Amino acid sequence: MIGTFKEIIEAAEKKGTRKRVVVPWASRENMRILGKASELNFTVPLLIGKGREVEMLVKSTPLASLDHEIIDEKDSGRALFKAIQMIRENQADILMQGDMDHQMFIDSVLDGEKGLLSAKLASFVSVFQLFKRDKLILITDTYLNNYPSLVEKQLILENALKLARILGISSPKVASLAAIEQVNPAIPSTLDAAVLAKMAERRQFGDVTIEGPLDIDCAVSEKAAARKGVSSIVTGNVDIYLTPDIETGYSLAQLLVFIGKMQMAGILLGTSKPVILDLPFVSNENKLAEIALAALI
Amino acid sequence: MIRTLDDITRLAKEKGPKKLAVLAPEDGEFMEAVKKSQQMGYIEPVLIGNQEMMQRVADEVEFDISNVEKIFEADRQAIANLGTAMLFAGDVDMSSKGQIPTSFIYRSIIKEESKAGTGRTISVITLWEIPELDHFMAFTDTGANIYPDYKAKVAVLKNAIFLFHVLGYASPRISVLSGQREIGGTLASYEDGRSLQKAAASGELGECEIIEATSFFEFFVGKGRQLADYEEIDIKKLPEILLVPSLDTGNILCKLDFFLNVKRRSLVMTSKGPVLIPSRADFCDSIMGEIAMGVVVADRIKGVV
Numbered sequence: 001m002i003g004t005f006k007e008i009i010e011a012a013e014k015k016g017t018r019k020r021v022v023v024p025w026a027s028r029e030n031m032r033i034l035g036k037a038s039e040l041n042f043t044v045p046l047l048i049g050k051g052r053e054v055e056m057l058v059k060s061t062p063l064a065s066l067d068h069e070i071i072d073e074k075d076s077g078r079a080l081f082k083a084i085q086m087i088r089e090n091q092a093d094i095l096m097q098g099d100m101d102h103q104m105f106i107d108s109v110l111d112g113e114k115g116l117l118s119a120k121l122a123s124f125v126s127v128f129q130l131f132k133r134d135k136l137i138l139i140t141d142t143y144l145n146n147y148p149s150l151v152e153k154q155l156i157l158e159n160a161l162k163l164a165r166i167l168g169i170s171s172p173k174v175a176s177l178a179a180i181e182q183v184n185p186a187i188p189s190t191l192d193a194a195v196l197a198k199m200a201e202r203r204q205f206g207d208v209t210i211e212g213p214l215d216i217d218c219a220v221s222e223k224a225a226a227r228k229g230v231s232s233i234v235t236g237n238v239d240i241y242l243t244p245d246i247e248t249g250y251s252l253a254q255l256l257v258f259i260g261k262m263q264m265a266g267i268l269l270g271t272s273k274p275v276i277l278d279l280p281f282v283s284n285e286n287k288l289a290e291i292a293l294a295a296l297i
Numbered sequence: 298m299i300r301t302l303d304d305i306t307r308l309a310k311e312k313g314p315k316k317l318a319v320l321a322p323e324d325g326e327f328m329e330a331v332k333k334s335q336q337m338g339y340i341e342p343v344l345i346g347n348q349e350m351m352q353r354v355a356d357e358v359e360f361d362i363s364n365v366e367k368i369f370e371a372d373r374q375a376i377a378n379l380g381t382a383m384l385f386a387g388d389v390d391m392s393s394k395g396q397i398p399t400s401f402i403y404r405s406i407i408k409e410e411s412k413a414g415t416g417r418t419i420s421v422i423t424l425w426e427i428p429e430l431d432h433f434m435a436f437t438d439t440g441a442n443i444y445p446d447y448k449a450k451v452a453v454l455k456n457a458i459f460l461f462h463v464l465g466y467a468s469p470r471i472s473v474l475s476g477q478r479e480i481g482g483t484l485a486s487y488e489d490g491r492s493l494q495k496a497a498a499s500g501e502l503g504e505c506e507i508i509e510a511t512s513f514f515e516f517f518v519g520k521g522r523q524l525a526d527y528e529e530i531d532i533k534k535l536p537e538i539l540l541v542p543s544l545d546t547g548n549i550l551c552k553l554d555f556f557l558n559v560k561r562r563s564l565v566m567t568s569k570g571p572v573l574i575p576s577r578a579d580f581c582d583s584i585m586g587e588i589a590m591g592v593v594v595a596d597r598i599k600g601v602v
Contacts, residue, residue: 102480103480177549179543179544216549216553217552217576221578227577227580228578244545245545247546249476251474251550256553257513257524259532280524281518284525284526
């Protein structure tokens, strides 16, 4: 089981295959991180952008002396289109968002006909490294879906379970979060959480335990859960936190980053090949973990 | 201005004892907190609840309640009504939830506020003490409104602003928290935030400032920028009040004290004084801290209303 970001990077190194990362409109920072990944020998960057400008940028980073390819394209929209095309035609293994409009990037990547969507729904997972022990936790959805329905939550969870498997988490334990741990028909998140828990109990997700609804104190603390009469193998040992909506997911991930100072790396799931978004609250150092994570998928 | 829980503890000792109506103290951790708070000189408790159960729990934690004022009542709603009526009549300075559903207490408060004609909405304010931050940060509403609409948000904010004024913050800075980001269209929580900002600027909410930022990322880094390194995070940039879009968000964020190095204190501000609503999972120390907070708020509220 992979328990730290360092181990994610080591696992990508050990895999020994250099993944082709295609980046439309790469920034200098993108190139610096890609340089690190190349040095560790798990990627080769394919940079699509204005040829001369890209060359100049590359020269100012360690990438200059490492394998890379530059594909000339004057327009950022066409660069993105080309990058997606390369993934679809198996000329590249990972798509990384360069310096471009977020909505345009997402819309193109998830386009039903010309994009990369392979699951019924795409979703975003934040991977956090715990302080007290070597363990990774997954929180989803923290970026992509606004107010997922029950069906969508099921798909979001299935995407996250695939990632958990890749990280070697066996028999994952899931907390389906809500405001309270009791089922209250006036609070829709508690109903969705209860249904998901029931589905898991009927083995509809395979070897997975889902507890829900769980409030955050029951989820993170076995002692708190015991005080509320909740007894489960999930409490105090959660692998995947499923958030009720984006209002919670987006704030939760950021609170853990900015107040908790917890390291976070994210990945888009539900696409035919891994896609790395350029989230502004992922630190430069953790962007390397994102590339490594993508290389493992 | 009261900035830390140490300030609160010191002031609670100084300004106590305050009269606290304790609604159904029928759990060990909770009764222990009442006992210790009395010993510390914070409170003079009035225990309201089932005679047998209160006595049993008191014996459990070796709390001699023979000289403590007691009102015997078994019906849960009647307990809530009694304690809340005492608060509004000025017979006690504050009240606290014991082993009783929160909704029962809300119902009593709504009834009393309506009788008093204050027009106040119930909301829960959860304060965090964060190391290295030189002021409290609060989440609200973390307990009452499931999906507050604009009107409810105005009322929720007014309660929180009132609390911060009571704590000595002349013009608290507020952020209307939202999942609004680079993608996903415009969220209702964001639109409400813009409207609230206008309302605050026009003075409708009292002395306060609603800032532009609607996310932690925007507090610390700012739109259009990129977090390079965790070293650049300056915790002092946190505002005083975070208005959350829903009960789910509020409750999930505010109880992260079980996970992070922060301390949490929650209370409901009524027009007549604080009502403490400890979480059922809270332990003695946390409940005691909440009682101390209540004492200080109850003391200072007298000078404001």
